[in-house]
Amino acid sequence: MKLLGITSCPNGIAHTYMAAEKLSKTAAKLGVDMKVETQGTIGIENELTPEDIAAADGIIIAADKAVLNKERFKGKRVLETRVTSAIKNPEELIKQFETGEVPIYGEVEEATGDKKGTLKSIQEVKKERKSKQNPIYRHLMNGVSYMIPFVVIGGLLIAISLAIGGQPTPEGVKIPDGSFWKTVNDIGVAGFTFMIPILSGFIAVSIADRPGLVPGMVGGYIAANGSFYGSAAGAGFIGGIIxxxxxxxxxxxIKKLKVPSVIQPIMPILIIPIFSTLIVGLLFIFVLGTPIANLMEAMTSWLNSMQGASSIVLAMILGAMIAFDMGGPFNKVAFLFGASMIGQGNTFIMGSIAAAICVPPLGMGLATLLNKRKYEAEEQDAGKAALAMGLFGITEGAIPFAAKDPLRVIPSIIVGSMVAAVIAMESKVTDSVPHGGPIVAAFNAVGHVGMFFVALAVGTVVTAVLVNALKKEVPQD
Known part of the structure; x- marks a missing residue:
């Protein structure tokens, strides 16, 4: 038997390659010829060729986000599952092809009343698959995975340009117009400009495949630019997700509508993009944009009112929001609030956020090092990746842990981030760029850097100790 595989996790780092390795080794042990394509952060590796697909008896897709170009597998037996299933139960997945339990890709849509037996089998498989996967999470993570590089690159280029080319002024650190570092700063700002359209576009791609890209990106652009619906702030990340x-x-x-055969060839390149883009744009401009923007502005105003005497409460709220959804809407509202305060000359807010941002991944990474018996092998590897992401202020490094054990992980990272934010706020830590983590301090963008690292270290230890106290030991391989 010859099988193929595709693995892809939301962050495209640890789980993608662990799943590929598990499938390959298990297949070799069972005497099955197997080639696995990985769709990670650096792109597609070990790509499946048309010849591979033609010769294959089936394909295992182990992914927690949208997989590119699935249409090439039409007519082949395709088993779709979560990436963790390939890590934990690779032998069980492979053996399903021996028993004929795997449906043929595309047959669900083509099945008729004459194929009742086949249709029932396919429905049962799809029902089982849906019980193991959360489609909303998968679609959201697909958008986030493509957005993260824009966040990181944009933030770091801005940090570098301000740290090296910035000059202190009464209004804050500014870069002289016409200088080289002003150009670098503008490139970083351009990276940030693409964040919301990319997020929206690839959420839509996960749902509708390529026909969703244009309406998703245009809708995201409209969401981010309040000028379309008379708002100064725009609908932000919440609007982009919606x-x-x-x-x-x-x-x-629209893709599922029955149309004459003469129109079918132009549906994906003309009809679907035009009508879906027009509908999304008009809905956002005339119906959704203003209410969502008002909600964002209300949340920002509420956070702004918490300054002064309530600085500790404000820091706790910001720390909790940063950690709660690890790069999601709550995280981004807090982040954007801190970024907006920089423009108003208040860099203390961003200082507390900068410390809180990296605590979830650093805390979970440290937890895996402190007590390996409470984490499976793949979690220990994910912990190393989380440590690296934490150094660069990427909160999403904690997502794999939170997704697997939310009731223990999320409270632990929230408490740790709150502690870090409060220490940073009360120690007058500042951050002059819209980014967080030790990488920002390395570019001299953080004031009171000693207390910044104290806040970061204490929050990280609190998270690690708390989550290990809550978790139980797991059987080790």
Missing amino acids: AGFLAGYIAKF
């Missing part, structure tokens, strides 16, 4: 899901499901609905 635009992505809206675009994806509208495009998917």
